[in-house]
Amino acid sequence: MTSSYRLPSQPFEDFTKSLIDSLRNIKNVIVVLSGKGGVGKSFIAASLAISFKLMGRDVAVLDADFHGPSIPWILGIEDRYPGVTIDGKIVPVDVEGISVISIELMLDDRKNPIIWRGPMKSKAILELISKTFWGSKDYLVVDLPPGTGDEPLTIAQYLRVKPIASILVLTPGAMVKHIVEKAKQFLNLLNIPFIGTVINMSYYRCPQCRTVTRILGSVDIDPREVLVEIPLDPQLSQVIERGTLLSFIKNNENETATILRNLGRIVEDRLKNLNLRV
Ligand SMILES: Nc1ncnc2c1ncn2[C@@H]1O[C@H](COP(=O)(O)OP(=O)(O)OP(=O)(O)O)[C@@H](O)[C@H]1O
Ligand SMILES: [Mg+2]
DSSP states (O other), X not given: OOOSSOOOOSXXXXXXXXXXXXXXXXXXXXXXXXXXXXXXXXXXXXXXXXXHXXXXXXXXXXXXXXXXXXXXXXXXXXXXXXXXXXTSOEEOEEETTEEEEEHHHHOSOOSSOOOOOHHHHHHHHHXXXXXXXOOSEEEEEEEOOSSSSHHHHHHHHHHTTSOEEEEEEEOSSTTHHHHHHHHHHHHHHHTOOEEEEEETTOOEEOTTTOOEXXXXXXXXXXXXXXXEEOOOOHHHHHHXXXXXXXXXXXXXXXXXXXXXHHHHHHHHHHHHHTTOOO
């Protein structure tokens, strides 16, 4: 099983300079992280980018997750390929004005999994970032690999060449306190400001009687840290699977779409309150 993407050639230490150069016209980096997998991190990263775009911001998304590179699928661009500039820079795939880069989009064969080891994956992501023509962007939203291990750490560490902040995605459940603790340690270690938490699959609202049920349990965290609570919504899983999240958020007035549409505004307000550059 091989992948068509060339192995990274640059030595690790060299990335700072090329990242500063490549990201020079990006104002803010927002990393989306989660303490564990499958909580909706990629969906939130994509939704945040869509929400920013609908606010009129210039936005790019980087899918830095090798094993579950779901951003292209969520945005319905899994069959597209990035372009290339005359001087050999990678041009992101455009989705209604959102620039998207993912290792997945670089592959000829998208059926086989990538089997590189941790350090190779981090290097490949860093090389991909440094060889991309990002253009001028207000925000680069980064879907980090799940967890708080070596890979997300290395990538986040290098992205600190820009003003950077972070969003944590959680689902309710017994492990929440532990996950939040670990994520905060991770952010402290890297000195990355924390914007707040998105609680995904927070509740289910019965479409008939409108009663709210907290199916997955409660979340015992400081309410001031919560950015939004997103319902467990069967329509949403279909939308995500079909790659139609953008038109769902843009064209619907229902509860879930409205919450997601407001996400960018909430994040931007928090950034201003934290005195971070917007
Ligand atoms: N609020 C929601 N309601 C219903 N389904 C959801 C919701 N949020 C996410 N999902 C579904 O949960 C699954 C996981 O979402 P997603 O891929 O965004 O998670 P992730 O944290 O990025 O996972 P990974 O750790 O594998 O990268 C998807 O199939 C998505 O359709
Ligand atoms: Mg994901």
